Amino acid sequence: MTEEEMVQRYGRMVYNLALRLTGDRDEAADLAQDALVRALRGWRGFRGEADPGSWVYRITLNCWKNSLRSFKKWKVLRFFAPEDSEEVLSEPRDIPGPDPSPEQEAQAAETRRAIAKAMSGLTPEERAVLVLRELDGRSYPEIAASLGIPLGTVKSRLARARMLLAEALSAEEEPHAP
Amino acid sequence: MPHEVTPEDLSAYLDRELDAAALAGVAGHLASCPECAALLQRLKGASAAFKKHGLEPAPEGMVFRALRARRRGGERGAPRRLGFAFAMAVIVVVVLAGGVAFKRFMPQVFEQIQGMIGKAAGSLGR
Ligand SMILES: [Zn+2]
Numbered sequence: 171m172t173e174e175e176m177v178q179r180y181g182r183m184v185y186n187l188a189l190r191l192t193g194d195r196d197e198a199a200d201l202a203q204d205a206l207v208r209a210l211r212g213w214r215g216f217r218g219e220a221d222p223g224s225w226v227y228r229i230t231l232n233c234w235k236n237s238l239r240s241f242k243k244w245k246v247l248r249f250f251a252p253e254d255s256e257e258v259l260s261e262p263r264d265i266p267g268p269d270p271s272p273e274q275e276a277q278a279a280e281t282r283r284a285i286a287k288a289m290s291g292l293t294p295e296e297r298a299v300l301v302l303r304e305l306d307g308r309s310y311p312e313i314a315a316s317l318g319i320p321l322g323t324v325k326s327r328l329a330r331a332r333m334l335l336a337e338a339l340s341a342e343e344e345p346h347a348p
Numbered sequence: 349m350p351h352e353v354t355p356e357d358l359s360a361y362l363d364r365e366l367d368a369a370a371l372a373g374v375a376g377h378l379a380s381c382p383e384c385a386a387l388l389q390r391l392k393g394a395s396a397a398f399k400k401h402g403l404e405p406a407p408e409g410m411v412f413r414a415l416r417a418r419r420r421g422g423e424r425g426a427p428r429r430l431g432f433a434f435a436m437a438v439i440v441v442v443v444l445a446g447g448v449a450f451k452r453f454m455p456q457v458f459e460q461i462q463g464m465i466g467k468a469a470g471s472l473g474r
Contacts, residue, residue, distance in 0.1 A: 173418070177411045185406040199407045206414035281401050303363065304398045310365045329359035335394035 171222060173213040177206050180226045183306050184209075187227060190289070190297035191234045201237060205230040220315055227302060227316035234294075284342035288335040299324055300331040351384055353377045358388045362395060 171179070184205050189198040209226050216225060270278065289297060298317060302308040308316065313324045353361075353374050360366050361374045378385050 174415065177414055181411040181414070182403075182406045185410060186402075186404055189404055195407075199410065202406065203410060203414055203417075206411070207417045210414060210418035278401065281397050285398060285401055300398060301402070304395060305403050310360070310363070325356050325360050325365070328363075329354075329356040329391075332359050332391045332394045333355055335398060336390040339394060339397055340390070 173210050176213060176222055176226070177210060180209075180223060181206060183223075183301075184226060184230050186305055187230050187298060187301050188234065190301045191231070191294045193289070193294070193297075197237075201230070201233055204237075205233045208233065221312065223306065223308065224312050224316040228318065231298070231317055280342050281339065284338040285335065287342075288331070288338040291334050291338075292331055295319075296327045296331045299327040300335075303328055351377065351381060353384055355387065355391070358384065359391055362388065362391055 181202070185198060185202040188201040188205065189195065192198045192201060205226070209229050212229070216222070219225075220228075292300070295317070299313055302313045302316060303310075310321055310324045313319075314321050317324075319327075357366065357370065357374050361371065361378075364371075366374060378388065
């Protein structure tokens with residue numbers, strides 16, 4: 171795998187991981203960019219100790235942790251800035267597939283609302299496990315390696331994320347039930 | 349009713365991440381417990397919904413920008429830090445050079461200022 175193939179393969183996933191860690195699109199874009207550049211710079215030294223995915227995700231997680239540390243300094247300034255992360259979580263901007271019917275569109279919007287609601291009840295770490303499992307099909311050992319956590323923690327975070335999602339989805343469906 | 353499987357077991361069952369013994373245990377329980385079977389279906393639905401609607405497109409040009417930044421050999425933030433260090437160095441040099449020039453070409457004024465600073469320092473010390 172060349173470094174170009176590496177960023178092509180993992181770029182979007184790195185962004186999605188960053189998005190669920192930060193809960194904010196702008197912050198996620200910065201974080202993903204930072205992580206990708208770091209991964210590119212380290213690529214030559216990467217000897218395949220882990221699989222490239224686990225390695226790249228680990229870099230992303232470390233960048234996020236670093237940004238949290240430096241972010242604390244800016245908390246005072248952020249206090250005066252408008253709070254927008256909640257809104258961002260609830261309004262994904264991508265448009266689903268080709269020409270969905272109005273019903274499909276409404277259904278999809280409902281599902282996205284439910285997802286956003288569930289996300290706001292989860293910790294960044296729980297959302298990270300969910301992303302790696304559901305969006306990139308990572309195995310539990312791979313997720314454990316990427317995030318530096320025990321297997322049991324992968325299992326429990328994922329279960330909690332899915333339980334909350336299931337709850338949010340059924341709550342979203344209820345008003346339409348016969 | 350006591351369930352011998354937890355939501356964690358069901359979630360791992362869904363992912364085929366249980367060892368043979370645990371798998372047999374969960375499968376056996378599911379066969380006789382409609383409640384857990386229903387919960388498994390709900391977890392499956394949650395998983396499918398996130399797979400379908402949870403993925404977002406990356407910002408346009410993100411990969412390209414990362415590759416370009418790599419080729420420049422830079423990292424965002426680093427040039428700014430270097431720039432700041434450079435600016436500070438320039439200021440220090442200018443102040444030192446200014447002081448030296450001042451002492452050399454306007455020795456009386458320099459002594460006056462020196463005296464003022466000394467007095468101010470002395471009054472602070474008291
Ligand atoms: Zn049961």
